[in-house]
Every structure is written in C-alpha cells, then in structure tokens.
Amino acid sequence: MVQAPPSQQPGQALGRRRVAAIDIGTNSIHLLVAEVDPELRSFSVLVAEKATTRLGERDPETGDLSSDAIERAFRTLRQDRDLALSHGVEQIVTAATSAVREAPNGGDFLLALQEQLGLEVELVSGPEEARLIYLGVLSGMTFGDQPHLILDIGGGSTELVLADGRDARSLTSTRIGAVRLQREFCRQDPLPPDQHSFLKAYIQGALDPAVAQTRAALQPAEKPLLVATSGTAMALAALAAAEDGRPPLKLQGYRLSKARIDQQIARLLAMSAEQRKTLTAINERRAEIIVPGALILQTAMEMLQVKELVVCDRALREGLIVDWMLRNHLLGDRFSFQSTIRQRTVMHLAQSFGVDRSRADRVAGFALSLYDQTRGLIHSDGGLGRELLWAAAQLHTCGKSINIAAYHKHTWYLIRHGELLGYSQAEHLMVAAIARYHRRGLPKKRHESWQLIVDRQQRRTVASMALLLRLAASLDRRPASVIGSIKVVPLQEGAAKQIPCELEISLEPVDPPSGDQPADLSLERWSLGACRDVVLEACGLSLKVLEP
Numbered sequence: 131m132v133q134a135p136p137s138q139q140p141g142q143a144l145g146r147r148r149v150a151a152i153d154i155g156t157n158s159i160h161l162l163v164a165e166v167d168p169e170l171r172s173f174s175v176l177v178a179e180k181a182t183t184r185l186g187e188r189d190p191e192t193g194d195l196s197s198d199a200i201e202r203a204f205r206t207l208r209q210d211r212d213l214a215l216s217h218g219v220e221q222i223v224t225a226a227t228s229a230v231r232e233a234p235n236g237g238d239f240l241l242a243l244q245e246q247l248g249l250e251v252e253l254v255s256g257p258e259e260a261r262l263i264y265l266g267v268l269s270g271m272t273f274g275d276q277p278h279l280i281l282d283i284g285g286g287s288t289e290l291v292l293a294d295g296r297d298a299r300s301l302t303s304t305r306i307g308a309v310r311l312q313r314e315f316c317r318q319d320p321l322p323p324d325q326h327s328f329l330k331a332y333i334q335g336a337l338d339p340a341v342a343q344t345r346a347a348l349q350p351a352e353k354p355l356l357v358a359t360s361g362t363a364m365a366l367a368a369l370a371a372a373e374d375g376r377p378p379l380k381l382q383g384y385r386l387s388k389a390r391i392d393q394q395i396a397r398l399l400a401m402s403a404e405q406r407k408t409l410t411a412i413n414e415r416r417a418e419i420i421v422p423g424a425l426i427l428q429t430a431m432e433m434l435q436v437k438e439l440v441v442c443d444r445a446l447r448e449g450l451i452v453d454w455m456l457r458n459h460l461l462g463d464r465f466s467f468q469s470t471i472r473q474r475t476v477m478h479l480a481q482s483f484g485v486d487r488s489r490a491d492r493v494a495g496f497a498l499s500l501y502d503q504t505r506g507l508i509h510s511d512g513g514l515g516r517e518l519l520w521a522a523a524q525l526h527t528c529g530k531s532i533n534i535a536a537y538h539k540h541t542w543y544l545i546r547h548g549e550l551l552g553y554s555q556a557e558h559l560m561v562a563a564i565a566r567y568h569r570r571g572l573p574k575k576r577h578e579s580w581q582l583i584v585d586r587q588q589r590r591t592v593a594s595m596a597l598l599l600r601l602a603a604s605l606d607r608r609p610a611s612v613i614g615s616i617k618v619v620p621l622q623e624g625a626a627k628q629i630p631c632e633l634e635i636s637l638e639p640v641d642p643p644s645g646d647q648p649a650d651l652s653l654e655r656w657s658l659g660a661c662r663d664v665v666l667e668a669c670g671l672s673l674k675v676l677e678p
Contacts (some may be wrong), residue, residue, distance in 0.1 A: 134580050137274075137651075147279055148164065148176070148218050149166060149219050149222075149451060151223050151224070151454070152211075152214075152224040152225070152503070153446045153447040154251065155229070155284055155446075156184075156285025156310070157185075158361070159178050159181050159183050159308045160179070161214065161221060162175060162177070162448065162451060163213070163214055164256070165467055166455060166460060167575075173269075182296075182413075183206050184199060184285075186202075186286050187199050193234055195229065195235055204243075222249065223451075224251045224252065224451055225254050225262070225446065226283065228259075228284065230253060231255070231555070232286070232305075237584055240563055241584055252554030252557075253554060254555060256302075257301040257303060258552070259289055260280075260298070261551050262300055262449030262450060263282045263291065264293050264449070265448075265452040265456075265468065266300070266359075268293070268295070269452050270349045270443070270444035275295070276353075277299070277348065277354040277355075278292075278356075279292055279355070280442075281356060281357070283307065283360060283361070283362040283427060285307045285308055287303050287304060288303070290341070291566065297467050297468065300343050300346075305334050307423075308420070308428075309419055311329065311422035311426070312422050315328075315329050315422065320401060320506050321399060321421060326399060326425075329422065330428075331424055333429045333458065334613040337430055338433070341430070344434070354436075358386075359444065360429055361423070364381055364441060366386065366391060366420075367384045368411040369397075369409065370386055370670050371384060372410070372411040382441070383442075384394075384440070385438055385441075386439055387436075391424075391431070391439075398421055399421065403417065404428040406420065406421075406441065425467070469525065472521070476525065480524050482548075483525075483529075484531050485525065486527070488611075493602050493603055493605075495574060496601075496602035497599050498599045499615075499616050501515070501519055507620055507671065508596035518591070519599060521561045522545075522596075523602060523603075524601055526568050526603060528664070532544075537584070538569045539566065540564065542562045542579050545561055545565055556588060560592050561667075563580065563633040564592055564595045564596045567579075568600045568603050569598050572668060573592070573596075578628055594669070597664070601661055603674055604661055605654050606655055607653050613639065614638045614641060617635070617636065618634070618635050622632075631671065631672060632672040633671050633672070636675075657672075659673070659677050
C-alpha cells in the first residue's frame with residue numbers, strides 16, 4: 131500500500147481525502163482515484179483508467195505468469211502509481227486476484243512490485259474478492275428489502291454473491307473466466323456447434339456448486355434481482371443498447387432481458403474474431419474474449435432461472451475504496467454491518483472449532499494490553515499488528531480440538547485453510563503464523579508457515595506479535611479470571627544511554643468479593659517467567675517478573 135503525505139490539490143475541497151484503488155485482474159488492470167467526503171460519508175470518482183494487460187496469459191507448461199504479461203503489467207502499474215500520486219492521494223490500495231493467486235510465480239511478482247514500484251499488493255482469496263465486489267455494487271445501488279444476485283465474470287474467475295442491503299449471505303468464486311476459457315477451449319473461431327455445446331456443459335458443471343450454495347441461502351418465495359458487473363456484462367449491454375432507438379448515456383442501471391442476451395450471443399457465435407472487432411459498441415480486446423464470457427453469463431442465468439438482469443458499472447475497484455473507508459471509520463448506515471466483518475468472521479471461525487470464548491477474550495485482552503505497553507520495546511508496529519494479534523489470540527487454541535500436545539501446529543493449519551473475510555491473503559497468513567508461534571520454538575526457515583510469508587516487514591510483525599501472544603497465553607493458566615491488570619516497566623542500561631535492557635512485568639489480581647483474599651498469582655508468575663529465554667532470544671531483552 132503506497133502512502134503519500136496528504137497535500138491539498140487544486141480543486142480539492144478542504145477536509146476531503148483522496149485515495150486510489152488498483153485492481154490487478156486476469157484480463158485488465160483498473161485504476162480508480164476517489165475523493166472521500168468524511169462528512170457526507172461518501173466518495174466521488176475523479177479518475178478511472180483501464181488497461182488490458184492479459185496477465186492471465188500464462189506459460190502453458192509451468193503455469194507461471196509470462197515475462198511479456200509481467201512486463202505489460204509493470205508498465206501499466208508504474209503509470210497508474212504516478213497518475214494516482216499526481217492527484218495527491220494519501221494511499222494506493224492495490225489488490226490482485228485469480229491470475230496472480232494461481233500462478234506459481236505470483237508471489238515473486240508481488241514482491242517485485244513492492245521492491246521496484248513501492249506497491250504493496252493485497253492478494254485476495256476468491257470469497258474475499260466476491261465480498262469486495264459486493265461492497266462496490268452496494269455503493270452504487272439501493273438494495274432495499276429485495277435480495278440481489280451479483281454476478282461478476284472476470285478473466286480468470288466468476289464470482290456469484292447473494293446479498294441484501296445489510297450483508298452478503300453467500301460468497302462464491304469459481305475458476306472459470308473469459309480469458310481462461312478462451313485460452314483453454316476456444317481454438318476455432320467461429321466456435322463450432324459441438325465445441326459450443328461442450329463449453330456450455332463445462333461451464334454448467336463448474337458453476338453448479340456455486341449455484342447450489344446460492345439457492346440454499348434463498349428464503350422461500352424470494353425473488354432476487356440479478357446484477358451483472360464488469361467487462362462481459364457491460365459489453366453485452368453496450369451491444370444491445372446500440373440497437374435501441376435512444377441509447378442511454380450511461381449503462382449503469384441498464385436492464386437486459388435473457389431473450390436479448392440470447393439474441394446477442396447467437397449473433398456473436400456466428401462471427402469470427404475479426405468480424406467481432408468491427409463492432410463499434412465494444413473494443414477490439416474485449417471482442418477477442420467476449421464469446422466465452424457471454425456463455426458464462428447465459429448459462430448462469432439459465433441455472434438461476436432469471437429472465438432479466440440489471441447492469442452495474444461498480445465492482446471490485448469501488449469495493450476497495452469502500453473497504454478502505456470502512457477500515458478508516460468513514461462509513462456508517464447501510465455499511466455499518468460490514469464495518470465489523472473482520473471481527474465477525476474471526477468469531478465465526480472460533481465458534482466452528484469450539485474455542486472457549488471467555489478464555490480467548492481474556493488472552494486477547496492480555497495481548498492487547500502488552501501490545502500497548504511495549505511499543506518501541508518488543509515492537510514498532512504501526513497498528514495493523516494490533517488487529518492481527520487480536521484475531522490470532524481469539525483463534526490460538528482452535529487446534530486443541532485435534533491434538534492438544536501440538537495444537538499450535540494444527541491451529542496454523544485450521545486458520546490457514548479457514549475463511550477469514552475482510553483480510554487479504556497476506557494478512558490471513560500472518561494471523562495463522564502468529565498463532566502458530568505463540569508456543570514452543572521460534573520461527574525457522576524450513577517451516578512452511580514461515581516460508582509463505584515472504585515480506586520482511588510482515589515477518590517482523592509476525593515475530594513480535596507472536597511473542598506478545600506467547601506472553602499473554604502464559605497468563606491463561608486456569609478457567610477462572612484471576613488477573614486484574616498487567617503493568618510493564620522498561621529498565622534502562624544506564625541513565626546516559628537510555629537503552630532498555632530489561633522488561634519488568636507485574637501482575638495484579640482481580641478485586642475479590644468483599645471479605646475474600648485476593649487470588650495467589652504465583653502460578654501465573656511462574657508461567658510468565660518461563661518465557662525469559664524466548665524473550666531474550668527474540669528481542670534481546672531480559673524479562674523480570676515482580677513478586678508481590
């Protein structure tokens with residue numbers, strides 16, 4: 131995430147903030163520069179740029195992102211970064227989706243972007259991509275009381291969301307997209323009837339689990355409205371609108387019947403790629419991949435049994451802006467439920483693995499108290515680590531349901547493969563690793579949980595947060611709550627040097643009921659003292675636990 135000092139730009143209203151979002155997709159890279167009004171809790175789009183980079187054109191043998199695709203992406207992202215910074219944005223929020231997610235060299239690509247362009251890219255999972263698309267659509271449409279089906283056909287994946295104005299009920303991502311299917315199945319143009327039938331059957335099989343999950347989340351007699359976003363839907367709408375007597379100035383909100391979509395698809399199937407490129411309503415690059423994308427849309431409508439869709443020009447890139455506003459507490463009202471998505475998804479995962487909520491809350495409280503008191507001592511975190519520490523504390527015992535002796539390793543696996551909405555893939559891995567290293571040995575190069583975190587700063591954050599969680603968990607020795615407060619005092623090496631060399635920690639018991647003696651905390655002090663060697667090895671500080 132690129133951060134720049136906020137500066138007032140010509141035309142920028144006082145008190146407003148500017149932020150940019152970059153969506154690195156399989157087919158295209160989108161840039162959005164938005165101006166946020168904190169008082170109105172809304173944003174307006176200042177700049178919208180799109181470049182067709184075809185990052186999904188991967189090496190057929192290795193599956194790696196090709197060198198040509200990487201070069202195209204770098205060239206576009208450098209221009210997008212410079213354009214965004216020229217508008218005085220304070221942050222550039224960047225997300226990568228299926229092409230980077232699936233490529234073996236995707237991690238190397240993201241690391242190069244950070245080192246060479248200063249872009250910190252969030253690699254989002256399929257369900258998280260679907261949630262961000264939902265946020266983008268919600269920012270541009272009023273759902274009211276009617277449930278909405280949101281269909282986003284990308285280059286490498288297709289997201290299907292069932293949502294209402296409060297929350298998303300079902301978030302699915304399927305590995306079919308316009309670029310992927312064009313590359314794998316559309317070797318002849320026009321597409322012969324037998325290949326057309328085969329491709330439709332393939333799409334139906336791929337979408338079946340997502341459609342089944344969506345239907346299961348519908349209430350009896352509910353009639354959802356289908357909202358279609360992104361390139362394929364916009365292209366089909368543009369083709370249909372071009373035939374209208376009075377074409378609309380904007381496609382946002384344009385309604386398209388299944389009959390008209392079938393009509394357009396029949397027309398496209400009869401054309402060669404060169405003939406499709408002559409259609410003025412769509413650009414040449416879209417003409418190359420519109421057939422498989424259109425077949426996904428057609429098949430999805432048949433499976434969902436809907437006869438009409440409405441087009442929305444907002445999607446993932448706007449969702450990134452909304453998510454940034456949520457994280458910075460700049461949204462309320464219809465987004466208020468989404469503002470707690472991180473907490474709710476952690477609680478849901480903890481509940482599914484039978485975590486003792488009261489004890490997890492207690493450990494989380496200890497961990498955050500230690501975090502606040504050890505800034506500049508054990509860590510120099512800017513704030514993200516505190517959120518990740520809380521999540522790891524809530525989940526750190528979930529592996530006990532499998533094996534209590536090595537539960538930290540099972541905890542890592544369960545978090546790693548669980549669903550944490552609102553977190554990027556990197557943050558997801560960090561939460562899992564913090565929980566993994568809260569006991570036993572420190573991180574080692576051979577550990578998979580450590581190898582998956584490639585960024586050095588992220589490793590530093592994991593190491594320091596895991597150490598704080600280790601100290602917090604050491605204080606959770608019995609079912610009852612006995613510790614009232616924790617106090618950390620750094621002791622300097624000398625008055626002149628002012629270099630902390632020792633951490634002095636004291637524990638105070640909870641206030642007992644009237645007439646009772648305070649709890650004896652010798653067990654907790656002993657347990658905390660057992661962390662001395664690890665603290666010294668991890669951060670070079672001696673740990674001193676004060677006796678009463």
